[in-house]
Amino acid sequence: MMAVGSPDLPVAREERQPAVPNAVLAVLLFVGAELMMFAAFISAHAIGRANMVEWPPPGQPVLPLESTAFNTLVLLGSGVAMRYAGRLYDDGKVDTSFKALLGSLAAGTFFVVFQGVEWARLLADGLSFRATPYGGFFYLIVGAHALHALVGLGAVVWMVARLGRNTLRREAFQAGRLYWYFVVALWPVLYWRVYL
Numbered sequence: 001m002m003a004v005g006s007p008d009l010p011v012a013r014e015e016r017q018p019a020v021p022n023a024v025l026a027v028l029l030f031v032g033a034e035l036m037m038f039a040a041f042i043s044a045h046a047i048g049r050a051n052m053v054e055w056p057p058p059g060q061p062v063l064p065l066e067s068t069a070f071n072t073l074v075l076l077g078s079g080v081a082m083r084y085a086g087r088l089y090d091d092g093k094v095d096t097s098f099k100a101l102l103g104s105l106a107a108g109t110f111f112v113v114f115q116g117v118e119w120a121r122l123l124a125d126g127l128s129f130r131a132t133p134y135g136g137f138f139y140l141i142v143g144a145h146a147l148h149a150l151v152g153l154g155a156v157v158w159m160v161a162r163l164g165r166n167t168l169r170r171e172a173f174q175a176g177r178l179y180w181y182f183v184v185a186l187w188p189v190l191y192w193r194v195y196l
Contacts, residue, residue, distance in 0.1 A: 023175035031182045034148070038186060041141045042193050048133040057132045061125040063195045064118060071114045072191050078107035079184035082156075086177050089163070089170075098163050104180070105156045112149050115142070141194050145187060152183040 020028070049055050056062060085100035122138075129139040155176045162168035 021171040021174060023171045024178060027175045027178045027182075031179070034182070035186075038141070038144070038190070041137075041144065042190075045137045045141060045193060048137055052133065056134045059126070060132060060134050061122055061127050063122070063138070065195055067114075068118065068191060068195055071111055071118075072188055074107050074114070075111040075184055075187050078104045078111065079181060081107060082177055082180050082184070086173065089168075089173055094163065094166055098160070101156065101160050101163060105153065105160055108149065108153050108156060108180070108183075112146065112153060115146055115149075138194060141190055145183070145190055148186075149183050152180050155179055 018025070081100050081104035085097045085104060088094075088097035088100055119139075119142075127135045127138065129136045159168055159173060159176045162172070
């Protein structure tokens, strides 16, 4: 007779769920690394600005504060719509969640297009990334955010497509939502440091 707990007996394994889904953990790690990168950019910007006699330097265009403040509100609205979409999704209201997710996508797209128009206008007004640290820091920091926003929009488009077919898994929604929150929450900090 074998003793209970003997290595010869098959032991039923308990299915354990991770405390944080793998996709969400991956996004958290990525966001942590990106926050360090943006912290380095902001620190370099602060040092560069402190070493300039006048900011912005003479002959360089002033950044459009009011229109970019409005665009910041649009992006924050996108984050609110994403939050609403997530709550609806968690409650099983897929159709309404889909509409809220589309709203988040529309506001995020408006933000990116508006920023692109702003860049074109600033380039036409003579703001160059090579002329002074003022332009260089602007394009580096805002451009890095724009790249993250484009990636985020791609993720939201993917989420919309999957949700429209009712094949979006909860883990994927959580990961995409977390990344978009990062894009949305980072922008007001960059606006404050770069524009003001």
